[in-house]
Amino acid sequence: MVHNRLIRNYLIIGGTVILLMMGFGILMLLAQGGVLSLSPPSFYQYMTIHGTGMIGAAALAASAVMWYFLSQHVTLSKNIFKANLVLFLTGLVLVIIGVFSFDYASAWTFLYPLPTLSAKAWGTVGALLYLFGMLIIGIGFLLLFIDTGRAIIKKKGSLAKGLGWDVIAGKKAEKDAPEPAIIAGTMVAIVNVTALIAGATVIMMNIIHTVNPSFTFDPLLAKNLTFAFGHVFANSIIYMSVIVVYELLAKYTNRPWKANKVFLIAWSMSTIFTLMIYTHHMLMDSVMPKWMLIIGQVFSYANGLPVLIVTAYGALMIVYKSGIKWDMASGLAFLSMFGWTVGVVPAIIDATIVVNHVMHNTKWVPGHFHMYMGLGAVVMIFAFMYYLAKVDGGLKVTKLDWIAFFSYIVTMAAVSIQFLVSGALSTPRRWATHIPEWMGPALFGGIAGVFLVIATTLFIVHFVRYILQRNVKRNDLYDEKLV
Amino acid sequence: MMKLAILFYILLLAPGTREGLESVMVLHMFLQLPLLILVGILLHGNRDWRFLEKWNENGVAGMLLAVGVLIFWMLPRSLDDALTEIGIEVWKFVSLPLLGFLWRNSWRKIVGIFKSFLYINFLSMFGLLAWLYLGTPVQICNNYLINEQQIVGAVYLSIVLVSILYLLYLVFVRGLEEEAI
Amino acid sequence: MMKNWCNRIAITVSIILVVWMWFIGTDGFTAFTAETARKNNLIEAKPKFPEVILEDSKERTYTMESFRGKNVLITFVYTACTTVCPELERNFAEVYQSIPASYIGEEIVFLTISFDPERDDPKTLENYQQYFQSDGETWRMARIPDQLQLKSLLDAFGVIVIPDEYDGFSHNSAFYFVNKLGYLENVLDYTDIKAASEYVVGRLEREI
Numbered sequence: 098m099v100h101n102r103l104i105r106n107y108l109i110i111g112g113t114v115i116l117l118m119m120g121f122g123i124l125m126l127l128a129q130g131g132v133l134s135l136s137p138p139s140f141y142q143y144m145t146i147h148g149t150g151m152i153g154a155a156a157l158a159a160s161a162v163m164w165y166f167l168s169q170h171v172t173l174s175k176n177i178f179k180a181n182l183v184l185f186l187t188g189l190v191l192v193i194i195g196v197f198s199f200d201y202a203s204a205w206t207f208l209y210p211l212p213t214l215s216a217k218a219w220g221t222v223g224a225l226l227y228l229f230g231m232l233i234i235g236i237g238f239l240l241l242f243i244d245t246g247r248a249i250i251k252k253k254g255s256l257a258k259g260l261g262w263d264v265i266a267g268k269k270a271e272k273d274a275p276e277p278a279i280i281a282g283t284m285v286a287i288v289n290v291t292a293l294i295a296g297a298t299v300i301m302m303n304i305i306h307t308v309n310p311s312f313t314f315d316p317l318l319a320k321n322l323t324f325a326f327g328h329v330f331a332n333s334i335i336y337m338s339v340i341v342v343y344e345l346l347a348k349y350t351n352r353p354w355k356a357n358k359v360f361l362i363a364w365s366m367s368t369i370f371t372l373m374i375y376t377h378h379m380l381m382d383s384v385m386p387k388w389m390l391i392i393g394q395v396f397s398y399a400n401g402l403p404v405l406i407v408t409a410y411g412a413l414m415i416v417y418k419s420g421i422k423w424d425m426a427s428g429l430a431f432l433s434m435f436g437w438t439v440g441v442v443p444a445i446i447d448a449t450i451v452v453n454h455v456m457h458n459t460k461w462v463p464g465h466f467h468m469y470m471g472l473g474a475v476v477m478i479f480a481f482m483y484y485l486a487k488v489d490g491g492l493k494v495t496k497l498d499w500i501a502f503f504s505y506i507v508t509m510a511a512v513s514i515q516f517l518v519s520g521a522l523s524t525p526r527r528w529a530t531h532i533p534e535w536m537g538p539a540l541f542g543g544i545a546g547v548f549l550v551i552a553t554t555l556f557i558v559h560f561v562r563y564i565l566q567r568n569v570k571r572n573d574l575y576d577e578k579l580v
Numbered sequence: 581m582m583k584l585a586i587l588f589y590i591l592l593l594a595p596g597t598r599e600g601l602e603s604v605m606v607l608h609m610f611l612q613l614p615l616l617i618l619v620g621i622l623l624h625g626n627r628d629w630r631f632l633e634k635w636n637e638n639g640v641a642g643m644l645l646a647v648g649v650l651i652f653w654m655l656p657r658s659l660d661d662a663l664t665e666i667g668i669e670v671w672k673f674v675s676l677p678l679l680g681f682l683w684r685n686s687w688r689k690i691v692g693i694f695k696s697f698l699y700i701n702f703l704s705m706f707g708l709l710a711w712l713y714l715g716t717p718v719q720i721c722n723n724y725l726i727n728e729q730q731i732v733g734a735v736y737l738s739i740v741l742v743s744i745l746y747l748l749y750l751v752f753v754r755g756l757e758e759e760a761i
Numbered sequence: 762m763m764k765n766w767c768n769r770i771a772i773t774v775s776i777i778l779v780v781w782m783w784f785i786g787t788d789g790f791t792a793f794t795a796e797t798a799r800k801n802n803l804i805e806a807k808p809k810f811p812e813v814i815l816e817d818s819k820e821r822t823y824t825m826e827s828f829r830g831k832n833v834l835i836t837f838v839y840t841a842c843t844t845v846c847p848e849l850e851r852n853f854a855e856v857y858q859s860i861p862a863s864y865i866g867e868e869i870v871f872l873t874i875s876f877d878p879e880r881d882d883p884k885t886l887e888n889y890q891q892y893f894q895s896d897g898e899t900w901r902m903a904r905i906p907d908q909l910q911l912k913s914l915l916d917a918f919g920v921i922v923i924p925d926e927y928d929g930f931s932h933n934s935a936f937y938f939v940n941k942l943g944y945l946e947n948v949l950d951y952t953d954i955k956a957a958s959e960y961v962v963g964r965l966e967r968e969i
Contacts, residue, residue, distance in 0.1 A: 305712070634768070637768040
């Protein structure tokens with residue numbers, strides 16, 4: 098099959114980094130829970146690496162999911178895919194050095210002017226290492242998504258046709274609609290190239306300001322660009338990963354997942370909404386133009402819904418009376434749909450301006466994105482790992498994997514819910530130390546986190562077994578040839 | 581073509597035009613510099629330049645040098661130094677025609693994805709410069725007034741906006757032919 | 762094969778040329794604007810404050826010689842300025858207030874020099890002082906009446922002043938630290954009050 102080795106490298110690196118970052122998450126929760134003494138500077142360093150690492154690793158693994166399926170329909174460049182991995186690892190090394198050797202700790206949002214003005218918590222070197230690291234990672238992803246977009250344009254004629262606008266307009270029959278992988282690929286190419294243009298601008302701006310602090314910039318525009326980058330990029334992870342749901346269910350049920358008009362319209366709407374709604378991060382900035390905030394509120398309600406609904410509905414329809422055999426991969430795929438659905442609920446609540454004013458700086462928000470990412474996007478990635486191990490390696494799952502499956506659901510839900518409960522208790526987010534009244538949920542989350550790490554380790558172990566088994570197989574073949 | 585290029589070059593070198601263009605920041609940056617690049621493009625013309633087939637086979641070497649020169653001339657420092665230091669002024673009249681020449685030679689040779697990458701990178705870079713020149717309260721070029729640098733910022737911003745519209749037109753309507761972007 | 766090698770060599774040479782060009786053009790990646798380059802050069806060259814006659818808000822005339830034995834922190838402004846100068850002087854006032862009182866007037870004198878002698882006569886300067894609580898003694902404001910002398914000072918300290926269309930000037934701004942012997946020792950970023958006052962206090966403490 099297509100360049101499976103590179104895909105495996107992406108997934109094992111992504112999966113391992115996610116596992117390690119869970120470790121930092123546990124340390125932070127235990128510190129907030131009052132059982133671990135962690136100095137505030139260390140806490141913020143952990144928070145920075147946890148956020149950067151999680152988003153980066155999930156995006157990396159998700160791009161592998163997209164690449165694997167999309168390359169079956171269009172011609173993608175293997176060299177670019179490889180270059181992205183190399184650039185990612187290079188950037189990651191710079192980020193790690195910046196955070197741990199030079200005490201950089203501005204959180205992954207690097208909100209201007211924090212990288213420069215840290216009250217001497219870290220120096221210029223740490224900030225520059227981190228920012229250049231992010232820039233290099235961004236360049237890798239930019240190349241990847243440009244390649245994606247170009248390949249789709251080459252095959253389909255334009256991005257408009259990649260989203261199936263000609264089908265929506267009735268110029269083409271529904272049966273000739275683009276494959277779901279192409280539609281998702283087009284959407285991701287559009288939103289992520291846009292996000293990365295904004296990101297490159299704001300990162301370079303921070304670099305200039307760090308090198309020469311007398312050049313000051315408008316902080317409100319900086320915040321807008323930062324979230325136009327960060328929100329969209331993080332959001333795109335689920336739209337890359339969801340391709341596995343389409344392809345996996347189609348394969349398992351032997352029924353092709355055909356895109357119809359409703360499906361196409363849903364994806365086009367989510368493309369536009371995803372670009373528009375980052376303003377819900379700025380609902381507390383009273384100086385923002387009101388119309389932008391209203392857009393942020395209204396379209397946040399609608400953002401993920403179109404794709405979520407057509408996907409969840411489609412998934413149910415395709416499985417209905419298909420006689421599908423449930424295994425780890427399809428189980429995880431279904432779980433991810435559930436996680437996505439429940440994960441957007443807290444977000445919708447928070448996107449309501451009146452709620453936002455009291456909730457946005459509480460742990461309610463981490464509650465939302467841990468649920469959405471942990472039970473949604475990342476589960477899709479694990480589903481793909483099990484899918485690959487089965488389809489490509491023929492690896493059987495054990496009872497242990499099923500135990501891991503159920504404990505993952507319970508513990509990830511527990512971690513998310515403790516955040517939501519903390520939020521409801523008005524526990525502020527991003528605070529290194531908690532007063533006793535806030536400690537209970539954090540401690541509970543920390544303990545749940547330990548079991549979550551065990552469950553995730555079992556997922557990774559399964560994938561490692563698949564990689565090792567493939568190596569053995571290759572050696573066997575080699576021996577046979579010799580004979 | 582070549583004669584035209586040389587004529588152009590002499591015209592730009594003439595003391596009157598040179599000082600006239602350099603006395604206003606926006607003319608210096610968006611007329612003199614691009615015209616010097618144009619000289620290089622005209623100089624290249626449609627000829628083959630056999631030796632570059634060997635030394636600039638896939639266009640990467642030429643493009644790297646051209647982009648390097650371009651970034652050099654976007655540093656605010658260079659524009660100031662060209663006015664005060666004769667060495668830098670001479671370098672300007674050498675490097676920019678070279679940039680145009682190399683660009684013309686390399687653009688058709690490099691792989692499509694790098695064309696797109698360059699195009700998109702210039703959106704970020706010009707956007708950043710627009711923001712810098714429009715927004716910062718500090719005088720960036722010592723030899724020009726603060727309101728002049730705001731005009732320069734506005735021009736950068738207009739270039740970015742037009743480029744974005746063109747990009748949208750390309751990817752949504754026209755599609756990519758190999759020479760397109 | 763041969764072709765391939767030529768191409769690789771060309772790429773390497775290109776990269777070297779580009780890095781070399783940037784290196785030369787920015788003084789080894791230290792100065793990306795002419796202003797930074799100017800400051801770096803001044804700090805290296807340490808020019809002497811030229812022999813010019815100052816006339817202050819109390820209509821006294823003297824040269825820098827009268828400050829011998831004291832450090833002087835200097836800014837250059839014109840009082841009709843509505844943009845940078847007020848900010849510059851406000852920050853200057855904050856630095857002034859952050860210096861321990863025992864040093865003021867003894868170890869260090871603050872001096873604001875106008876480069877617009879036609880409009881900034883002693884009366885105007887005295888008015889201007891009130892906006893910033895300058896006492897006219899330990900923080901003086903003065904003009905240099907002689908245009909040639911003014912030019913020699915501006916040139917020596919690299920202050921670039923360009924008349925604009927609204928009867929004002931565009932000019933670069935900084936805090937200039939002149940030592941007890943009358944030599945320019947450092948040029949400080951006027952936007953970073955904290956760093957400037959830390960430098961000045963540290964410098965004074967070292968001398969005692």
